[in-house]
Amino acid sequence: MQSAIIKTADSETGNRNIMQTISDVNSASGNPAGGPLQFTKTTFDAFAFPGHHNFRSSFDQVLAFLNNSDYLHATGNTSIWGHAKYDWLHSGPQGHKRFENGGIINTNQLIEVAEHNKPEMVLPLTNKSRANQLIAQAVNGNNGSQIASNSSESSEKLDKVIALLTALVSGQGNVQAVIAKSDVVNAVKSNTKKTSQYSQMMGY
Structure with missing residues (x-):
């Protein structure tokens, strides 16, 4: 390669x-x-x-x-x-x-998810309440049919995820x-x- x-x-x-x-x-x-x-x-x-x-x-x-x-x-x-x-x-x-291995999607496109049949979760970063539910599900190990309730803990986790993901995509390499x-x-x-x-x- x-x-x-x-x-x-x-x-x-x-x-x-x-x-x-x-x-x-x-x-x-x-x-x-x-x-x-x-x-x-x-x-x-x-x-x-x-x-x-x-x-x-x-x-x-x-x-x-x-x-x-x-x-x-x-x-x-x-x-x-x-x-x-x-x-x-x-x-x-x-x-x-x-x-x-995850990533941020900010343009309309067709993508492949659950590669190799490994479960994945998509977080809607513009819908905080739904993202909170999904994060809580992931943390608690719930399956896709269970919806976790909102909590201050899950909200804090979402804020942390968004901040870290933003930091990852903000860097610019040298030419x-x-x-x-x-x-x-x-x-x-x-x-x-x-x-x-x-x-x-x-x-x-």
Whole structure:
């Protein structure tokens, strides 16, 4: 996978952190591709890893690449404008954002939940009373058919969850010039670390 990401960056930009240099439908619509992997801004935003929303950071682009459920099949040997090369197979990611370890959803989209048939819970952050009920269910180990009552304790837990999740997504990484092998390795390590932090935050 490390080789696949770097080869894609080499093919797209010569592994340079630049905006696209050709005119196409994306640039014409004001949504040009940029960065070593040449994500468009809207595609990058759709797959950005929590806390890593810097469009021009190569590290954040690697995380977005890995946050695609179909990342193992996203790149490969192909032909573009008659030239054989290794690149995106479909001009970009075709899967969905991965939420097996949680995350914040703030745009209308289709997602997969309960991956591997593991129970999950969706918290409506704009409906505090319902979120309180769901948090209390999770804390008390109730099944989906039981509705927990509101309490000051569950309200405090929701406030803590919202504050921590907000802190996770507010950070912005530094812009980096190219994708280095260390970026790919660190992206995987960061993914693992974020998963561990999220588990500790949620108490499991």
